[in-house]
Amino acid sequence: MNSILLTGSVIVTLALISYSIGIIAEQRKKQLTNFVMIFLSLGIVLDITATAFMIFGSPNSPFTIHGFLGYSALLVMVIDVYLLWRFRIRNGIQVKVPKNLNLYSRYAYSWWVIAYITGALLVFLK
């Protein structure tokens, strides 16, 4: 693994930590506090940065199974964070997140973690 890919792998792991902190806090309190929004938004920035590092560092075309898995995971999280921001701007911090949005967040995060694990396995076991 070259240094660009190594940097990408470290950054994607930071994205995992950031998303996890944000989602766990959101699922527990069901409130979109500044804490939750900062960690989830930071997760998106780290995720996009890591993806860019992987594309530039990889000797492959950007369209591999690992790539598509990663893009789909990034997309569901971008949608999640967009929906959470929209809800928060409309309703404020105090209003609890409705059940369906809370469930979408859980599924999106779970898919992201699955993509992270299988992504790592795909590149390291080949």
Ligand code: HEM
């Ligand atoms: C879920 C977020 C992820 C996204 C969006 C993502 C995205 C990508 C993309 C687009 C490529 C270029 C296409 C390719 O070579 O297959 C790539 C390559 C790569 N990624 Fe990821 N990836 C993710 C997770 C991971 C994880 C968790 C690891 C390991 C810790 C990792 C390590 C690598 C490596 C080593 C390559 C180069 C592959 C090779 O040399 O064959 N990626 N990634």
